[in-house]
Amino acid sequence: MRHGRYPLIVSFLLPPLVLYGVFVLSPYLQAFQISTTDWLGYSAQADPVGMANFRTLLHDGYVWNALKNNAILLALVPVLTIALGLFFATMLTMGGRKGRAGVSGVRGTSVYRLVYFFPQVLSVVIIALLWKEIYHPNSGLLNGALRAVGLPAPTWLGDPRFAFWCVLAVMVWSNVGFYVVLFGAAMQAIPRDIYEAVLLDGASRAVMLRKITIPLLWDTVQVAWIYLAIAALDGFILVQLMTNGGPNFSSDVIGNRMYDTAFGSETKFGYASAIGVVMFFLTLSVAVLALRAARRDRIEFS
Amino acid sequence: MNRRDILRRSAAAGLLATPAAGLLAGCATSGGDDKSDAGTYKGTKSEQNPLGVKEDAPLEVVIFNGGFGEEYAKAHEAMYKEKYPKAEIKHSATQEINKTLQPRFVDGTPPDVVNNSGAGQIDPNGLVSQNALADLGELLAAPSLDIPGKTVKDTLLPGAVEVGSYDGKFLVMNYTYTVYGIWHSTKLFSERNWQYAKTWDEHIALCKQIKAAGIAPWTYAGIHPRYMSWPLISTAIKLGGPSVALAIDNLEPNAWKSDAMKTAADAWYQIVKDKYILEGSPGLDHKQSQTAWCQGKAAFISCGSWLESEQKDVTPAGFNMTVAPTPSLGSGDKLPFEAVRGTAGEPFIVPAKAKNVAGGLEYFRTMLSKKGAQDFTKKVASLTVVAGTTEGVELPFGLATVVKALEASGSNGFNWVYNNYYRKLERNLVDAACGEFFSGRSTPAEFLDQCQKGADSIAQDSSIKKYKRAA
Numbered sequence: 089m090r091h092g093r094y095p096l097i098v099s100f101l102l103p104p105l106v107l108y109g110v111f112v113l114s115p116y117l118q119a120f121q122i123s124t125t126d127w128l129g130y131s132a133q134a135d136p137v138g139m140a141n142f143r144t145l146l147h148d149g150y151v152w153n154a155l156k157n158n159a160i161l162l163a164l165v166p167v168l169t170i171a172l173g174l175f176f177a178t179m180l181t182m183g184g185r186k187g188r189a190g191v192s193g194v195r196g197t198s199v200y201r202l203v204y205f206f207p208q209v210l211s212v213v214i215i216a217l218l219w220k221e222i223y224h225p226n227s228g229l230l231n232g233a234l235r236a237v238g239l240p241a242p243t244w245l246g247d248p249r250f251a252f253w254c255v256l257a258v259m260v261w262s263n264v265g266f267y268v269v270l271f272g273a274a275m276q277a278i279p280r281d282i283y284e285a286v287l288l289d290g291a292s293r294a295v296m297l298r299k300i301t302i303p304l305l306w307d308t309v310q311v312a313w314i315y316l317a318i319a320a321l322d323g324f325i326l327v328q329l330m331t332n333g334g335p336n337f338s339s340d341v342i343g344n345r346m347y348d349t350a351f352g353s354e355t356k357f358g359y360a361s362a363i364g365v366v367m368f369f370l371t372l373s374v375a376v377l378a379l380r381a382a383r384r385d386r387i388e389f390s
Numbered sequence: 391m392n393r394r395d396i397l398r399r400s401a402a403a404g405l406l407a408t409p410a411a412g413l414l415a416g417c418a419t420s421g422g423d424d425k426s427d428a429g430t431y432k433g434t435k436s437e438q439n440p441l442g443v444k445e446d447a448p449l450e451v452v453i454f455n456g457g458f459g460e461e462y463a464k465a466h467e468a469m470y471k472e473k474y475p476k477a478e479i480k481h482s483a484t485q486e487i488n489k490t491l492q493p494r495f496v497d498g499t500p501p502d503v504v505n506n507s508g509a510g511q512i513d514p515n516g517l518v519s520q521n522a523l524a525d526l527g528e529l530l531a532a533p534s535l536d537i538p539g540k541t542v543k544d545t546l547l548p549g550a551v552e553v554g555s556y557d558g559k560f561l562v563m564n565y566t567y568t569v570y571g572i573w574h575s576t577k578l579f580s581e582r583n584w585q586y587a588k589t590w591d592e593h594i595a596l597c598k599q600i601k602a603a604g605i606a607p608w609t610y611a612g613i614h615p616r617y618m619s620w621p622l623i624s625t626a627i628k629l630g631g632p633s634v635a636l637a638i639d640n641l642e643p644n645a646w647k648s649d650a651m652k653t654a655a656d657a658w659y660q661i662v663k664d665k666y667i668l669e670g671s672p673g674l675d676h677k678q679s680q681t682a683w684c685q686g687k688a689a690f691i692s693c694g695s696w697l698e699s700e701q702k703d704v705t706p707a708g709f710n711m712t713v714a715p716t717p718s719l720g721s722g723d724k725l726p727f728e729a730v731r732g733t734a735g736e737p738f739i740v741p742a743k744a745k746n747v748a749g750g751l752e753y754f755r756t757m758l759s760k761k762g763a764q765d766f767t768k769k770v771a772s773l774t775v776v777a778g779t780t781e782g783v784e785l786p787f788g789l790a791t792v793v794k795a796l797e798a799s800g801s802n803g804f805n806w807v808y809n810n811y812y813r814k815l816e817r818n819l820v821d822a823a824c825g826e827f828f829s830g831r832s833t834p835a836e837f838l839d840q841c842q843k844g845a846d847s848i849a850q851d852s853s854i855k856k857y858k859r860a861a
Binding site: 126128129130131132133223224225226231241243244245246247248331332334335336337348351352353354355356359 | 817
């Protein structure tokens with residue numbers, strides 16, 4: 089009975105594996121090879137230069153500047169997004185005041201849940217353009233609101249003090265909705281009687297969140313953490329469309345640096361691949377660290 | 391394996407898929423080693439066919455679909471087809487020249503004609519240093535298609551060949567002739583009874599007057615602040631003569647800190663200090679700032695002569711946009727007030743590995759014919775590098791002022807090409823310095839320092855090929 093299934097399994101597995109090999113693995117391997125050449129991208133000629141690209145990289149102030157911004161993203165985007173996601177999800181599933189058991193969501197939960205998910209439906213490009221207009225110094229929504237209440241109206245994306253934080257805010261905004269839904273779904277799976285028990289014991293909502301919800305959601309939070317950490321090391325699309333790294337490189341990220349080196353102001357594909365290789369190892373280490381750091385004993389409740 | 395394991399594992403898989411930017415190498419360097427000439431098309435040269443076009447050889451043209459659109463190119467293609475009815479022409483238009491064509495360059499199968507322009511332009515230095523471009527010298531020597539007794543070179547405006555030449559080889563055919571200057575609306579100015587100022591002091595006085603009238607004197611593309619480097623460098627060149635530009639182009643030490651550049655930067659700092667720039671400009675891109683200008687929120691803007699067609703949709707009727715040279719600093723200026731920066735722009739190339747190089751050159755000859763040039767000027771309201779083709783063509787208001795400014799400038803016209811030699815220097819480094827300077831965050835000295843640092847970093851980078859020009 090079993091042997092009849094193998095051809096079936098193989099025929100289902102093979103095409104995706106081949107596609108993965110051809111379109112994901114082989115370019116990766118090739119990027120490693122190209123990063124050791126001086127390839128300029130528009131001819132087949134590429135001379136090996138050993139580790140020269142990586143040595144240049146070590147002294148490239150623009151790359152370090154971009155890495156610094158990625159580090160800030162890495163430190164803030166996951167924390168802010170998860171915190172906001174948990175807060176909203178908690179409010180939606182157990183924030184309601186009505187109900188004897190105290191474990192129902194605020195009024196209009198289903199509407200909120202839908203609204204929170206909106207940014208996730210939009211393409212990142214649309215989000216970038218949308219916010220570019222919101223941040224418009226003269227006719228943007230944000231400055232319109234600020235002026236209406238008599239506050240100063242900065243130039244946002246045109247000011248190196250703000251541009252990077254504006255992009256960071258959009259990154260959090262566009263991600264939160266997804267995690268509200270993810271955490272919300274996971275919370276639904278937590279048995280109600282646990283909450284009822286702690287409520288009877290007199291636990292406040294904050295304690296409930298800290299001592300019951302988060303430990304039981306830990307696996308989900310961990311996954312969220314990894315996804316967001318990877319997103320924070322990228323950030324390329326938003327930055328490229330909203331500020332292109334400016335003003336004066338204040339909002340530059342490593343992905344944008346790589347793109348600019350290959351396709352933007354230069355055609356140094358060898359050097360750009362070296363940046364890509366560095367990015368690869370950074371992302372890999374961050375993900376492994378995040379997995380390690382977040383490892384805890386799993387709590388089974390079913 | 392439970393649900394959470396699957397989640398976690400899919401996260402690990404996402405790990406491998408996410409920095410997909412690593413994919414940029416694509417199918418990379420493997421293809422297209424030097425192939426023999428077997429696949430190329432060559433015809434017999436004759437008086438009628440000086441470039442040796444094979445009459446039935448297909449021709450592939452890739453156009454940058456930007457401010458000029460693609461209709462003008464279709465018209466040129468039709469003219470080519472008229473002469474070579476058996477040739478099949480493949481036309482395509484894109485906004486992403488680099489991403490679309492990079493694999494084909496590597497593969498050794500590029501198209502025959504490429505309009506290498508726009509934000510997705512392939513860095514010309516990269517193409518030149520990799521010998522990816524066909525020498526267009528033969529085109530210059532060929533007789534013009536419909537201007538009797540002249541070679542193609544004879545029909546071009548001064549400076550058209552120099553801009554596309556690298557180490558003496560003509561490799562890039564820049565088709566349009568662009569004038570850079572300061573733009574204003576004569577309608578606004580006559581309504582308010584303002585006069586465009588010819589000297590810097592008068593300009594500052596006028597700015598004061600404009601500001602008092604409740605209009606911002608200046609606006610600029612804060613997201614692409616290099617637009618403001620153009621009038622600033624122009625002011626310096628008019629003060630110190632063309633050698634100022636020569637030093638910058640040749641990456642001479644401290645070229646950006648010459649006395650002329652210092653004086654010019656100090657002068658321009660006045661409009662920053664006195665807040666003569668529309669508030670919020672640092673956060674506007676080129677379209678947003680130009681639109682604010684068209685709406686009368688600001689009086690002056692720095693731009694090239696593509697401005698009129700770029701703003702066609704939002705310019706109010708009777709706005710009458712007019713280009714003017716940068717004001718003179720004083721009687722010590724080496725060049726007169728009328729001198730403007732005029733240069734050939736909108737680059738077209740024939741890749742060295744194109745199958746139909748002769749056809750590509752012939753296509754250029756068609757573009758550079760009187761008929762081709764006039765048709766272009768009519769369709770997109772821009773000048774071409776072909777001299778005297780505006781006769782008998784009704785020009786829109788802005789373009790007519792461009793022609794007048796060019797005539798007045800005459801042999802005093804000037805230009806610089808460092809932006810063609812080293813795209814990164816203008817697009818990234820000088821751009822960033824201008825952003826700091828015109829938003830008031832850096833002083834003139836800091837501005838010039840930052841520019842010089844950028845130029846030095848290019849000069850020291852041994853992986854960038856350097857070019858020198860003589861005059």
